[in-house]
Amino acid sequence: MRTFSGGIHPPQSKNTKDKPIEKADLPKKVVIPLQQHSGCQAEPVVSVGDMVKTGQKIGEAKAFISANIHSSITGKIESIKKGLSPILRDGWCITIEGDGTDEWVTSQKNDLDKLSPEEIRQKIKDAGIVGLGGAGFPTHVKLCPPCNTKVDTVIINGAECESYLTCDNRLMIERTNEIIEGLEIIKKAVGAKNGYIAIEDNKPKAIEKVKSAVKGSDKVFVLKTKYPQGAEKQLIKVILSREVPSCKLPLDVGVVVDNVGTAVAVRNAVLENKPLVERVITVCGSGISTERNLLVRIGTSFKDIIDQCGGFKKDVWKVIMGGPMMGLSQFSLDIPVIKGTSGILAMTLDERPDLRERNCIRCGRCVAVCPMHLMPNMLGLYSARFMMNEGFKYNPEDCIECGSCAYVCPAKIPLVQLIRFVKGKKLEHLRCKSELLNRK
Ligand code: SF4
Ligand code: SF4
Structure with a gap:
């Protein structure tokens, strides 16, 4: 079984691995941060009082490293002001009061064979796609290799090595063909020959589904369950035996790595012109009454989602956006879900570790x-x-x-x-x- 040197084996706690993806209720109100990605904040292109449809652009990327932002519901722009953000202490947010109709902007279907790599990248940029694994790096930028760089391999990252989270596992089981289509689109955008999908061996159902769906020379790599198996540099080393040099990117060794959720979002953007206004998240932890995998609109508050999971069942010590290893602790439940929110984890008081710091004992x-x-x-x-x-x-x-x-x-x-x-x-x-x- 392939793996990297080092790493740890925290308890898996993947309690929701068999829970199918369910649609969360349409939120009555959303708060959408204009900075949900790496790089520069998007600039608002709507005004207070405007009516917007679901999928309408409300924030525009003006810099090279930035991403467009779209309305995730139909309704009226209530405010454009600083508000809570899960990645910044506060940031500019657009609040939309929904009218309950959920009327989408019209879009037409596209034929991949008729699209050039430039047109594919433009569609991904228009749809505001960013890495859904958590980093939030704009995908169209990732798919623009410098002229002197040849990309030969695309790796779709289905490792999902963080404990608790199972949204990627469910996507691989339930939306297998969309992931494969996403891989083909990304390969065409960067001119890569090889397509690989990397999955940890603790997801047998996902491995079976993806193996039966891959096309042509594309391959599935089954990796040993170990944290952080899903880190880009570790994946590339394990699969291709290539080392990404210090301060360099996967592109520098001819590789693009994208998360399975990103592959689905890319597929929807390119084949259906669908902007990124919703994503699958895992709501989990011993503080949550009913743990679930939910398809949630961007901008829905953590409180709304936790209420839909039956609320807290015990005294909660910590609410984390993402997994327990790399997630970010949150200080309010009014925080909105953003494109990079892979999960909401509620840990209880009896799980609080002893954090009293002592001197280093040089154990190594x-x-x-x-x-x-x-x-x-x-x-x-x-x-x-x-x-x-x-x-x-x-x-x-x-x-x-x-x-x-x-x-x-x-x-x-x-x-x-x-x-x-x-x-x-x-x-x-x-x-x-x-x-x-x-x-x-
Ligand atoms: S946090 Fe940094 S220093 Fe610590 S184990 Fe991970 S890579 Fe190494
Ligand atoms: S060597 Fe020091 S810092 Fe490293 S694990 Fe041991 S006690 Fe902690």
Whole structure:
């Protein structure tokens, strides 16, 4: 079984793996952030009081790395102001009061054979598609390799290595053909010959369905269940034995990696002109009365969704957007679902770990599990003492913030937060250095 060196085996807790995707109720009101992606915020193209249909563009990408934003319901623009965001403390949001009709903007079907790679990328850009695995990187940018780069392989990432989350597993079981169509479209957009779908071995039903649906020379790779098996650099190393160099992207080694949800969204955008206004999320954790996989409109509040799952059943300690390893803790249930929300996880008070920090005992466990072969102990030590120049020598820019080091640390040192700090400083330093070199 293929895998990478390092990594951890947290409890799987995939309680919703057999729960089919259900449609969530149409929300009466949505709050749609204009910044749901990497890069620059979209600019609003509607005004307060305007009537909008479902799928109508309300925010436009004006920069190269940005994404369009669309209305996820039919109704009236109530406000355009700063509001809560799950990835920023606050950001510009458009609030829409629904009229209950859910009238979609008209669209026509397209024939893939008649579309050029440029037209495919334009349709993906128009539809506001971003990576649905959590990173939110605009997909049309990912599919624009520089002129001197040849992409030969597209990997569809169905690893879903985070505990609890099962939305990708359900998509592979229920929307298999859409994923395969998405893969073919992405291959055509970048001119790649090879198409692979990577799935961890804890999803036997998904493996069976995808294996029976793949076409031509495309292949399914079954990978060992281990966290973070779904990280881009680990997937590429495991499947193609190619190493993405420090500070470089998969494109630099001729590969595009997209999540299974992104493949479905790409297929809908290109073949049906359907913008990204809804996504599948897993609502899970021992704090949730009924755990479910739901197809949810972007902008629906966490509270609305948790209520549709019967509310909280115990005292909840933490609500996380995403999985327990890389997800973001939220401070309010008024937070809206965005394109990168893969799950809502509610953990209870009796699951609260002992977080009292102690001194490093130099056990080396963090070094043994780091999938990027870093020395988290040294990075944490120098970051805590604000010794940036020493920390820079340990390559913090290569940290993928997977949290494996913190998970195994017996001293409960908040290694990810400490490493994120020194990583930010190093990236800033590298940016300044390259600007200076460019000026010379
Ligand atoms: S140092 Fe970074 S990449 Fe390595 S285990 Fe820790 S969080 Fe993951
Ligand atoms: S796991 Fe924790 S205690 Fe052990 S070496 Fe790493 S930082 Fe130190």
